[in-house]
Amino acid sequence: MSSSAILPALLAILLGALATTALAAPTAARQKELIHLVRQDCGSCHGLTLQGGLGPALLPATLAGKPVEGLVATVVGGRTGTPMPPWHRFLTEDEAQWIVEKLMTGFPE
Amino acid sequence: MKRLAQLFFAGLMVALLSGCGGMQLRGTGDLGLVIERASGHVTLVNTSSRQPYARIGGLGDLSHASVVYSRDARYAFVFGRDGGLTKIDLLQGLIVKRVVQSGNAIGGSISQDGRIVVAQNYTPGGIKAFDAETLELLSAVPAEYEPGRFSKVVGLADVPGNKFAYALFEGGEIWVSDFSDPKRPVTQRYPAGLQPYDGLVTPDGRHYLAGLFGEDGVAMLDLWQPEKGARKILEKYGRGEEKLPVFKMPHLRGWSVAAGRAWLPAIGRHEVLVADAATWRETGRVAVKGQPVFVMASPDGRQIWVNFAFPDNGWVQVIDTLSGKVVQTLQPGKGVLHMEFTPRGEAVWLSARDDNRVVIYDTRTFRQLGDLPVQSPSGIFFTSRAARIGF
DSSP, X not given: OOHHHHHHHHHHHHHHHHHXXXXXXXXXXXXXXXXXXXXXXXHHHHOTTSSOSSSOOOSHHHHTTSOHHHHHHHHXXXXXXXXXXXXXXXXXXXXXXXXXHHHHHOOOO | OHHHHHHHXXXXXXXXXXXXXXXXXXXXXXXXXXXXXXTTEEXXXXXXXXXXXXXXXXXXOOTTOEEEEOTTSOEEEEEOTTSEEEEEETTXXXXXXXXXXXXXXXXXXXXXXXXXXXXXXXXXXXXXXXXXXXXXXXXXXXXXXXXXXXXXXXXXXXXXXXXXXXXXXXXXXXXXXXXXXXXXXXXXXXXXXXXXXXXXXXXXXXXXXXEESSSSSEEEEETXXXXXXXXXXXXXXXXXXXXXXXXXXXXXXTOEEETTEXXXXXXXXXXXXXXXXXXXOEEEEEEOSSOEEEEEEOTTSSEEEEEEOTXXXXXXXXXXXXXXXXXXXXXXXXXXXXXXXOTTSSEEEEEEGGGTEEEEEETTTOOEEEEEEOSXXXXXXXGGGGGSTTO
C-alpha cells in the first residue's frame, strides 16, 4: 500500500471513531423516557404500535431505505405542510438519531 | 382456558351485579367503560358506586379507541386502532361479537335508529356500515376523492335521517352518506378546506363542523340546508401570527355548545375559541395553560373542562361559561387523556394515563371524590352517550 492511500484510510478510521463517540447513546433512564415519548406522544399520530394513524407508520419495513439524516431532521425540525411538529424543544439531535436508529431496527416496548 | 376464565369472570360479575342473591333486574344508566389503551382491555365501571365491576381483554390495539352505545344502552361498540370492532354486553360483562374490519381505524358512530354501526377508517380510507345486531358488513363507502386517491376519514358523526357526516383529511371535503337503505348508501360531497382533522355535529344535529389543520378556521355545513354548501367560520383566527407546532391533534367530539356559545380548541394556540352559536361569529377567546385537546361542557353547560397536549398534559382547567374565565386549575395526574361527565354532571371522571388511574372530581367543589386503578387509561365512555346525537 502506498503512503498516498494510507492517509485517507487513516482519516476515515479516525473520522469514523469520532462519529461514533460524538453520538453518545442516551443513559438508560433517558432511554426509558424517550421510549415513553415515542410510544405515547409520537403514538398519538403514528399509533402506539407505530403502525400509523394520521401520521405514517414508523416500522422498520416502512422506514427501510430512507436516509437516517432526513428522518432525524424531520424529528428535530418537523415537516412543513404536514401536521408533523418539530421536537427540538424536547430532545437533542443525538437523541433523535438514537430514536431513528431504534425505529429502523424495531422499536423497544 | 382463556374462554373458561372469561366465563367464570362473567358469572362472577353477574352475581355481583345481582347482589349475590336471586337474579335481579338492572338498568345500565349508571354504567360505562374505560379504555386501557396499552393492554387491549376495557374496565367496566359503575358511576353510582364509583367502582369498577369487570375487566375484559382481547380487544386488540386500543390506542385511540372510542366507543358508542346501542340505543338500549346495554351494548358498547368499541372501535380499536387496528380496525377491530368489538361488541360488549355491559350487563353480562362479555364480548358478544368481534370483527376486524380494516387495517387502521379511528372511531365510529351509530345511526339514529340504532340499527347501523359505522366505522371510520384511515387504511383503507373510507367508512363501513355494520348491522348493530350481528356486526355483519352491510356496505362501504370508500373515500376515493379523486380517481385512485383515497383519503383518511376523520370526524364521523351520526346525523338525523340515518345519515353520517364525516370529513376527508387529504380530500379536503365533508361527505354526508345517507343509509336509509343500509346496503345502498347515497353520498353527497361538499368542499370544506385544507386538511380537516376532526369534526362534530351540534347537539341538535343541525350543524356539522370540521376543524381545519391546513388553514385557520372551521368548515360548517348546515344539514338543514346542505344545498348551500359548507362555509368557513372563525376564519383566520391566528392571522398575522406564526403558525404554532401542534403536539397533539385536538379532538372536536365531546366539544361544547354552552350558554349560547360554542367553545372550541384553537389549533396550536394556547386558547379556547368562543363563538356565538347563532351567528357563528367569534365572540372571544380564553387563554389557557397549553394546547387544548378536549374542550368539554358539563351537561348543564355551566362549566367547560379543558385538557392539554404534551407537554402540558398533567393539567386540566375549568372555564366558567358565565364569566368566560378560567376558575380552576387542577393537576389530576400524569398524562390526562380524556374526561367524561356523569349523566347529570355532578362529577367528572378523568384518565391519568401515566399514573394508571382514573380520578373522579366533584364539579361543584372541585374536591377529589375518589380514584380507580386502571392500567394506562384513555377514553372514558358512559352509557348516557346512547341517547345523544353525535356521540
